[in-house]
Amino acid sequence: MTDRRHLRTCTLCEAMCGVVITTSGPRVTGIRGDPDDPFSKGHICPKAVALQDIHDDPDRLRLPMRRTGREWHPVSWDEALDEAATRLTAVQQAHGRDALAVYLGNPTVHSLGAMLFAPGLVRALRTRNRYSATSVDQLPHHVAAMTMFGHALLIPIPDIDHTQHLLIFGANPAASNGSLMTAPGVSDRIKAIRARGGRVVLIDPRRTETAALANAHHFIRPGTDALLLLAILHVVFADGSVRVDHHASYLNGLDDLRALVSRFPPARVSAITGITADTISTIARDFTAAPMAVAYGRVGVSMQEFGGLACWLISALNVVTGRLDVRGGAMFTRPAVDILKADQRSPDGLRFGRWTSRIRGLPEFAGELPVSALAEEIETAGPGQVRALLTHAGNPVLSTPNGQRLERAIASLEYHVAIDFYLNETTRHANLILPPTFALERDHYDLVFHTLAVRNTAKYSPAVFERPDDARHDWEILNGLTWRMTGTRAARVKAAALSLLTPRRMVDIGLRQGPYGTGFRPFGGGLRMQTLEQQPHGVDLGPLQPALPGRLRTADRRMQLAPALLLADVDRLEATLTSTHLSTSDTPRATALVDSVTDAAVRQQSNGVTDGSLSLIGRRALRSNNSWMHNSERLVRGRNRCTLLMHPDDAAARALCDGNEVRITSRVGVVVVPLEVTDSVMPGVVSLPHGWGHGRDGTRLSIANAHAGVSINDLTDDQRIDTLTGNAGFSGVPVQVAPATA
Numbered sequence: 001m002t003d004r005r006h007l008r009t010c011t012l013c014e015a016m017c018g019v020v021i022t023t024s025g026p027r028v029t030g031i032r033g034d035p036d037d038p039f040s041k042g043h044i045c046p047k048a049v050a051l052q053d054i055h056d057d058p059d060r061l062r063l064p065m066r067r068t069g070r071e072w073h074p075v076s077w078d079e080a081l082d083e084a085a086t087r088l089t090a091v092q093q094a095h096g097r098d099a100l101a102v103y104l105g106n107p108t109v110h111s112l113g114a115m116l117f118a119p120g121l122v123r124a125l126r127t128r129n130r131y132s133a134t135s136v137d138q139l140p141h142h143v144a145a146m147t148m149f150g151h152a153l154l155i156p157i158p159d160i161d162h163t164q165h166l167l168i169f170g171a172n173p174a175a176s177n178g179s180l181m182t183a184p185g186v187s188d189r190i191k192a193i194r195a196r197g198g199r200v201v202l203i204d205p206r207r208t209e210t211a212a213l214a215n216a217h218h219f220i221r222p223g224t225d226a227l228l229l230l231a232i233l234h235v236v237f238a239d240g241s242v243r244v245d246h247h248a249s250y251l252n253g254l255d256d257l258r259a260l261v262s263r264f265p266p267a268r269v270s271a272i273t274g275i276t277a278d279t280i281s282t283i284a285r286d287f288t289a290a291p292m293a294v295a296y297g298r299v300g301v302s303m304q305e306f307g308g309l310a311c312w313l314i315s316a317l318n319v320v321t322g323r324l325d326v327r328g329g330a331m332f333t334r335p336a337v338d339i340l341k342a343d344q345r346s347p348d349g350l351r352f353g354r355w356t357s358r359i360r361g362l363p364e365f366a367g368e369l370p371v372s373a374l375a376e377e378i379e380t381a382g383p384g385q386v387r388a389l390l391t392h393a394g395n396p397v398l399s400t401p402n403g404q405r406l407e408r409a410i411a412s413l414e415y416h417v418a419i420d421f422y423l424n425e426t427t428r429h430a431n432l433i434l435p436p437t438f439a440l441e442r443d444h445y446d447l448v449f450h451t452l453a454v455r456n457t458a459k460y461s462p463a464v465f466e467r468p469d470d471a472r473h474d475w476e477i478l479n480g481l482t483w484r485m486t487g488t489r490a491a492r493v494k495a496a497a498l499s500l501l502t503p504r505r506m507v508d509i510g511l512r513q514g515p516y517g518t519g520f521r522p523f524g525g526g527l528r529m530q531t532l533e534q535q536p537h538g539v540d541l542g543p544l545q546p547a548l549p550g551r552l553r554t555a556d557r558r559m560q561l562a563p564a565l566l567l568a569d570v571d572r573l574e575a576t577l578t579s580t581h582l583s584t585s586d587t588p589r590a591t592a593l594v595d596s597v598t599d600a601a602v603r604q605q606s607n608g609v610t611d612g613s614l615s616l617i618g619r620r621a622l623r624s625n626n627s628w629m630h631n632s633e634r635l636v637r638g639r640n641r642c643t644l645l646m647h648p649d650d651a652a653a654r655a656l657c658d659g660n661e662v663r664i665t666s667r668v669g670v671v672v673v674p675l676e677v678t679d680s681v682m683p684g685v686v687s688l689p690h691g692w693g694h695g696r697d698g699t700r701l702s703i704a705n706a707h708a709g710v711s712i713n714d715l716t717d718d719q720r721i722d723t724l725t726g727n728a729g730f731s732g733v734p735v736q737v738a739p740a741t742a
């Protein structure tokens with residue numbers, strides 16, 4: 001058998017590392033970093049091996065499966081697609097369009113075929129019950145981008161390779177490999193900031209792997225970033241450090257922002273955030289003094305009850321300090337396939353709150369409802385009750401708040417179709433599973449992550465293996481359901497035409513129409529599919545470039561520094577200053593404007609250790625990825641990573657020792673895990689990773705089930721959300737921790 005060498009982009013996380021995959025016949029024989037990839041330059045992480053492990057995984061489903069009772073039987077593709085379409089349509093015919101809900105999970109955005117074909121299916125379903133992982137992740141970043149810049153995807157990206165000062169709120173790129181900041185080898189890029197004399201500052205309730213790369217790390221009480229940011233902005237305005245000249249002709253809201261932040265001097269937020277007033281001033285002044293600087297935040301700021309405000313204020317900080325749209329600051333990308341351009345909707349401002357969820361009245365965003373509302377929409381009888389579900393590339397039982405409640409609700413559905421290749425905690429309840437091909441069997445172009453990358457590049461990866469005759473790509477499954485579920489002949493013809501187009505041809509069209517494209521001339525300079533195929537390591541299109549005001553998509557083509565929607569949410573935040581909401585139960589509140597609080601005093605004030613509840617946060621590990629990379633022996637071997645981290649003071653107060661089994665209790669549930677005592681978490685805060693909680697009956701995950709762990713989302717609360725955006729408020733869930741034996 002001849003050995004072959006294939007060049008690809010790894011699709012497991014957002015970093016887009018170039019990989020060289022060697023194969024011998026049907027077998028993968030090696031995966032390594034591609035030193036000639038102009039973006040990743042040879043970098044890979046330990047997870048890359050999962051491309052092989054999942055490809056070879058005997059537990060991976062390859063044929064459609066129908067459940068009868070507890071038994072699963074293979075069915076043919078035509079039979080399965082017909083049945084799925086017939087049954088889902090029947091529920092809609094009997095109970096109305098909204099009786100069918102759809103949930104798109106995270107890997108949807110890592111699949112070219114799904115990115116191109118899922119939207120068509122979702123449209124065809126014409127239900128308002130659309131959900132996705134967005135509302136347990138980055139929704140607040142979209143709301144901030146939409147309200148400030150006019151499009152949910154106009155998220156400014158840190159120009160990490162040029163900046164001299166990186167201020168990070170709630171992100172751990174050293175473990176996550178970077179997010180809303182595609183930057184392969186991100187740890188090296190962070191080290192390079194310091195090597196060129198710059199500074200890296202991290203705000204995080206845990207002293208993380210990224211803290212080890214930073215010049216300074218400050219603990220923050222979970223959920224209080226928006227208050228900290230208001231105080232940082234207060235210092236910027238009070239010092240006269242505002243620099244907005246280059247945006248002056250298209251900037252709205254500067255005076256509104258100034259008036260707002262004047263109410264939040266550092267001393268006012270110091271006790272609640274756990275950061276002294278002096279430190280807050282220093283963070284602000286170091287930021288404004290740096291020759292180039294950028295503030296960046298990720299899930300630590302979006303998965304909290306004030307996520308919308310925090311994400312807005314991070315961008316506002318970049319704007320007022322003159323860090324937006326300049327080298328070394330926060331910049332907009334110019335992707336080779338411009339998915340913003342493809343989004344032909346008029347720049348009509350907000351696509352937010354046009355309708356609300358039936359039970360709790362939560363706002364729609366870009367046509368989606370918050371997944372925190374899904375369980376109650378299934379459970380509550382009445383017109384519009386959800387009775388059937390289509391899940392695609394998602395595991396909401398483990399990944400969304402109050403997972404046990406959602407699991408019970410899903411188990412009660414009339415009908416559930418899952419498009420997924422694992423029989424996992426969610427799909428085990430499906431009536432039918434439609435398993436698509438996995439990464440190595442399909443071609444790839446990253447529509448999303450080129451749009452969010454720290455450098456403009458483009459790369460096309462052909463499939464490593466041809467898909468077996470009896471397998472289907474996700475786009476084939478999605479398209480197959482779409483045309484079966486759209487009534488009209490015209491819709492069928494359109495769907496049939498689209499399937500002829502294929503993802504590869506669609507990317508070609510996107511490239512030609514894109515900013516570097518050839519247009520439709522057969523030859524000539526510029527990008528089209530053939531150009532990419534001739535440069536299989538990828539094409540470098542240069543560093544990020546200033547793009548304003550041209551790139552703005554707001555209705556008036558102006559940048560909104562103080563969007564009304566966000567301003568209106570500040571009262572809710574301000575109320576936390578005088579309530580116990582964001583504190584552990586025995587943490588004294590900041591009731592007065594104290595001029596200066598010492599470090600020790602703050603530490604004591606924010607140190608809720610005696611009988612009170614602790615504030616639960618999550619955690620990511622380099623060798624894991626959400627809920628679906630635990631069936632790779634190579635990734636799960638070694639010590640148990642599903643442990644609760646607790647500060648020694650909090651452990652001592654509860655007479656707990658390292659290695660003890662502890663019972664964690666929240667409003668919604670209880671789990672038992674081993675304890676790890678460490679001063680790397682802030683006093684009053686405990687940390688548990690998400691994505692675990694395997695070992696459930698009827699799943700087919702032999703390795704993951706042997707390393708089951710517990711699900712943090714059996715503790716997180718579906719009622720605890722950012723009421724502005726609807727995003728889950730995972731950070732800071734109050735929990736009690738006691739010995740498991742008590």
Ligand SMILES: Nc1nc2c(c(=O)[nH]1)N[C@H]1C(S)=C(S)[C@@H](COP(=O)(O)OP(=O)(O)OC[C@H]3O[C@@H](n4cnc5c(=O)[nH]c(N)nc54)[C@H](O)[C@@H]3O)O[C@H]1N2
Binds near residue numbers: 205224299732
């Ligand atoms: N290895 C690995 N890589 C991944 C993933 C994975 O599961 N494993 N998941 C991928 C996905 S889907 C995503 S969205 C990205 C996420 O990418 P990141 O956001 O970089 O991921 P996290 O490691 O969760 O970092 C969030 C940090 O916020 C901190 N934090 C928690 N609450 C607060 C708070 O209230 N305030 C502040 N300031 N900080 C807080 C946490 O301690 C944590 O260190 O990672 C992606 N990459």
Ligand SMILES: Nc1nc2c(c(=O)[nH]1)N[C@H]1C(S)=C(S)[C@@H](COP(=O)(O)OP(=O)(O)OC[C@H]3O[C@@H](n4cnc5c(=O)[nH]c(N)nc54)[C@H](O)[C@@H]3O)O[C@H]1N2
Binds near residue numbers: 106395399626691
């Ligand atoms: N408490 C807490 N909860 C969290 C988080 C947290 O930090 N803390 N993180 C949140 C974040 S950032 C995210 S993104 C969500 C993720 O939430 P989900 O997207 O719901 O869950 P995943 O664990 O990513 O599950 C992905 C599923 O897709 C399947 N899959 C993988 N590739 C493909 C494919 O190409 N096609 C198809 N059809 N299926 C595929 C896998 O088998 C798996 O079942 O979890 C969120 N939940």
Ligand code: SF4
Binds near residue numbers: 012016017177
């Ligand atoms: S960092 Fe790891 S998982 Fe992410 S793209 Fe690179 S190799 Fe793949």
Ligand SMILES: [Mo]
Binds near residue numbers: 106137
């Ligand atoms: Mo995510």
